[in-house]
Amino acid sequence: MTPVPPRTVDVVVIGSGSGGKMAAQELARQGRRVALVEDTRVGGFCPYLSCVPAKSMLLSAHAGIPFDEAVRVREEAVAGRDDAGAVEGLGADGVQLVRGRGRLLPGRPLTVEVDLPGGRAERLRSGTVVLAAGSTPVRPPVDGLDDVPTWTSEDALSATERPGRLLVLGGGSVGCELSQAYAGLGSEVVLVERDEQLLPGEARWVGDFMAGTLRGSGVEVRTGVTARRAEPDGRGGAVVHLDDGGEVRADRVLVAGGRSPRTQNLGVEAAGGSLDDSGAVRIDSRCRVLSPQGRPVPGLYAVGDVTGVSTYTHSANMQARVLAENAAGRDRETDYAAVPRAVYTAPPVFCVGMTAAQARRAGHDVDSEMFPLGQLERANLIGIGCGDEVPGGVEVVVDATTGVVLGAACAGREADSWGAELALAVRARLDVDLLEEHVRGFLTWSEAVYPAVAELRRRRLERAQRAAA
Amino acid sequence: MTPVPPRTVDVVVIGSGSGGKMAAQELARQGRRVALVEDTRVGGFCPYLSCVPAKSMLLSAHAGIPFDEAVRVREEAVAGRDDAGAVEGLGADGVQLVRGRGRLLPGRPLTVEVDLPGGRAERLRSGTVVLAAGSTPVRPPVDGLDDVPTWTSEDALSATERPGRLLVLGGGSVGCELSQAYAGLGSEVVLVERDEQLLPGEARWVGDFMAGTLRGSGVEVRTGVTARRAEPDGRGGAVVHLDDGGEVRADRVLVAGGRSPRTQNLGVEAAGGSLDDSGAVRIDSRCRVLSPQGRPVPGLYAVGDVTGVSTYTHSANMQARVLAENAAGRDRETDYAAVPRAVYTAPPVFCVGMTAAQARRAGHDVDSEMFPLGQLERANLIGIGCGDEVPGGVEVVVDATTGVVLGAACAGREADSWGAELALAVRARLDVDLLEEHVRGFLTWSEAVYPAVAELRRRRLERAQRAAA
Numbered sequence: 001m002t003p004v005p006p007r008t009v010d011v012v013v014i015g016s017g018s019g020g021k022m023a024a025q026e027l028a029r030q031g032r033r034v035a036l037v038e039d040t041r042v043g044g045f046c047p048y049l050s051c052v053p054a055k056s057m058l059l060s061a062h063a064g065i066p067f068d069e070a071v072r073v074r075e076e077a078v079a080g081r082d083d084a085g086a087v088e089g090l091g092a093d094g095v096q097l098v099r100g101r102g103r104l105l106p107g108r109p110l111t112v113e114v115d116l117p118g119g120r121a122e123r124l125r126s127g128t129v130v131l132a133a134g135s136t137p138v139r140p141p142v143d144g145l146d147d148v149p150t151w152t153s154e155d156a157l158s159a160t161e162r163p164g165r166l167l168v169l170g171g172g173s174v175g176c177e178l179s180q181a182y183a184g185l186g187s188e189v190v191l192v193e194r195d196e197q198l199l200p201g202e203a204r205w206v207g208d209f210m211a212g213t214l215r216g217s218g219v220e221v222r223t224g225v226t227a228r229r230a231e232p233d234g235r236g237g238a239v240v241h242l243d244d245g246g247e248v249r250a251d252r253v254l255v256a257g258g259r260s261p262r263t264q265n266l267g268v269e270a271a272g273g274s275l276d277d278s279g280a281v282r283i284d285s286r287c288r289v290l291s292p293q294g295r296p297v298p299g300l301y302a303v304g305d306v307t308g309v310s311t312y313t314h315s316a317n318m319q320a321r322v323l324a325e326n327a328a329g330r331d332r333e334t335d336y337a338a339v340p341r342a343v344y345t346a347p348p349v350f351c352v353g354m355t356a357a358q359a360r361r362a363g364h365d366v367d368s369e370m371f372p373l374g375q376l377e378r379a380n381l382i383g384i385g386c387g388d389e390v391p392g393g394v395e396v397v398v399d400a401t402t403g404v405v406l407g408a409a410c411a412g413r414e415a416d417s418w419g420a421e422l423a424l425a426v427r428a429r430l431d432v433d434l435l436e437e438h439v440r441g442f443l444t445w446s447e448a449v450y451p452a453v454a455e456l457r458r459r460r461l462e463r464a465q466r467a468a469a
Numbered sequence: 470m471t472p473v474p475p476r477t478v479d480v481v482v483i484g485s486g487s488g489g490k491m492a493a494q495e496l497a498r499q500g501r502r503v504a505l506v507e508d509t510r511v512g513g514f515c516p517y518l519s520c521v522p523a524k525s526m527l528l529s530a531h532a533g534i535p536f537d538e539a540v541r542v543r544e545e546a547v548a549g550r551d552d553a554g555a556v557e558g559l560g561a562d563g564v565q566l567v568r569g570r571g572r573l574l575p576g577r578p579l580t581v582e583v584d585l586p587g588g589r590a591e592r593l594r595s596g597t598v599v600l601a602a603g604s605t606p607v608r609p610p611v612d613g614l615d616d617v618p619t620w621t622s623e624d625a626l627s628a629t630e631r632p633g634r635l636l637v638l639g640g641g642s643v644g645c646e647l648s649q650a651y652a653g654l655g656s657e658v659v660l661v662e663r664d665e666q667l668l669p670g671e672a673r674w675v676g677d678f679m680a681g682t683l684r685g686s687g688v689e690v691r692t693g694v695t696a697r698r699a700e701p702d703g704r705g706g707a708v709v710h711l712d713d714g715g716e717v718r719a720d721r722v723l724v725a726g727g728r729s730p731r732t733q734n735l736g737v738e739a740a741g742g743s744l745d746d747s748g749a750v751r752i753d754s755r756c757r758v759l760s761p762q763g764r765p766v767p768g769l770y771a772v773g774d775v776t777g778v779s780t781y782t783h784s785a786n787m788q789a790r791v792l793a794e795n796a797a798g799r800d801r802e803t804d805y806a807a808v809p810r811a812v813y814t815a816p817p818v819f820c821v822g823m824t825a826a827q828a829r830r831a832g833h834d835v836d837s838e839m840f841p842l843g844q845l846e847r848a849n850l851i852g853i854g855c856g857d858e859v860p861g862g863v864e865v866v867v868d869a870t871t872g873v874v875l876g877a878a879c880a881g882r883e884a885d886s887w888g889a890e891l892a893l894a895v896r897a898r899l900d901v902d903l904l905e906e907h908v909r910g911f912l913t914w915s916e917a918v919y920p921a922v923a924e925l926r927r928r929r930l931e932r933a934q935r936a937a938a
Contacts, residue, residue: 055912056850077850313911340910381524381546417886420915424890427907430897438896441809442782443524446889
């Protein structure tokens, strides 16, 4: 590789996923010369290989359309995985696209070396570098997994063939969404999660809601079990042995075990930054990369999955906005307290802020209350809870001392819509007194929030009376 | 009529609709002896003759089920209009039900005379009387309307026959909902509204959205036209002449022209209270009835439609809660700033707080911004805006000086759910800076809020810069 002479720009962004692309465009709009380095598709995974195709396949599955038609609709939604539209958008904002893989070199000024196609390399010098290199799927430690046909979620979301029998390893949001999508599109699906519940980390009732919902969609759900060993079944498929002595036969094993930050060969440490135990770039609340001593490295920033802080498109976008706001001279910090966690199954799940368990671990005196949607007028009208559908509910978690809302879990019809009220309540640090006084429309799903907050307020009043006595 | 000897209780509530029933039950739970006077069904109109059956018929219409089946489902939703369940609930809380029509008599202590069935009367004496007598439909001034077959909304919501051709007079929320319901269930529907837009009082684009939505459902929408004269068509139906020279032939004319407070013969003025120009009981922010001099009349309260302040089940409930909170010694005032106005068509409309025009009239320096849902990722995924469906949008209205959100209009899929975020923003007096910083989930409908608030914030920053220059 013969490096061409270094080129100087104002900003180099490595990685063009949700966060990197937005950071590049916002900084370019502020008048900076921005180079955006991308080795695959401009736009990252979200529009082509994760959020968008997943939601598209779920919508098709709910609509009951056949697999081939679902694939056609999905390919339209992802624009055939062609990034021409995204590239055009960059051009309009004056962002220069550099196709290749980028890494930081040691020394100052900050220098990014890009491996260009054809074996050449280019060096970009810049006062500011934004790391947005994304993440890669984690492969679970299952013996023999390399010897059987597997999919990552990206594979499942670009596949044009449907496995007759699909084993999904991992009951987080991706595993749950893909289980329901493939089950709805005609596959026999077995979902295995090693935790005692689906959606580990969320409240137990939320995991139970999801298990009931997926079972209602025909998915065989097995929790508290771990896949230990896989072997070919001799007919092109797999036999997977579980630690409870059972085995699952499948045409395809979908590995949905989370993602890890893509920091290998990124040069973070060479340039003065540091990584945490999970390999994520350490940043502060202004997305400045931290040195091993915890001080911001001048000019070096990171956003998105590579930071490991929050792995959503919308949190990456928030980070990019914070970065751009600070670059424009307006001090702003990231706030992850109210980043929503949505699962787009039907019905969906929408969680925000802390669970009761997390709030306790964080040292809060916690109170929480759950109200089941099945008791709501709206649910009665459409007969929810009378048939197979799990009605769902809403749980509000508060600090018992201050009454401030710390988190909420919403599950059931349109939960990803009406949950927005509680996300804002968490973000704005509102308390149950205000939420109890607030008026919600008769026959809206939002009415479910009232009984929960009214009960929390009642207990607060009781507690205050006891304290005064 | 020979009055039986007066009976003394702690509270008399006249009228058992949403507000009256809740007030009675809350006060009884606080340990008071409460008599609830009701001359028709316990529970009022909402569960039997308005909100609940309307939503039921709309859901059936959207689901495409036939009229007879829709009637069956509706009659189940309204429990055959039998109030036995509601009566049982009263008994459980210790509320005494007095069946008959009640009115206040002059003098002190406060005395309510109840005309009992069979020509007798009973007098109830009490330190506290709550007026919750409800409202009655307004009949529009159309010559000859009494000579043709008409329906009130209550009739339309208890009918077991479907008119082949239905003329709806009035394009408010009730007229719009019933138009879509009957059109969806197979009637030919013509909707006539004298205002230039449907949903008069809401933003113009909201009315246009509703017109487009109803036209998409097959309703013939005519705005800016007034019905002047009706005559029998000689075949059991009606010919209605409009002020633009046109005429509409229909089997049935549905009068959906609003409601007026039911204060005739209620004795409000005899007991020291006063009525406003529309005949509504004048109250203060604690639901205390005001004297002609504007002072609270001791012991006399009013909630619900009879107050004319806000004619929703949920606002009547808020009034009842405020009354009960004050009775329990906790000072609380009503706050109508964030009472939502939902229209449950498909797609629905959800408005809250002030429109831009109302805010200007209230003296605010107003800014507002509308974002069309059709530009949203979520809409693209399901092809909204590509077919017949009007995609809708979200408008946020702010005070340009403070940035505080004064109102919002949401129209489109699930708008009655995701609009809840903006209702809370209005209630909590949040500003666009916070709403702009707030993170919404990728692919949720709520994402529509961001572009609107980001633009409002941008203009605020610009204005601040100009002011500083």
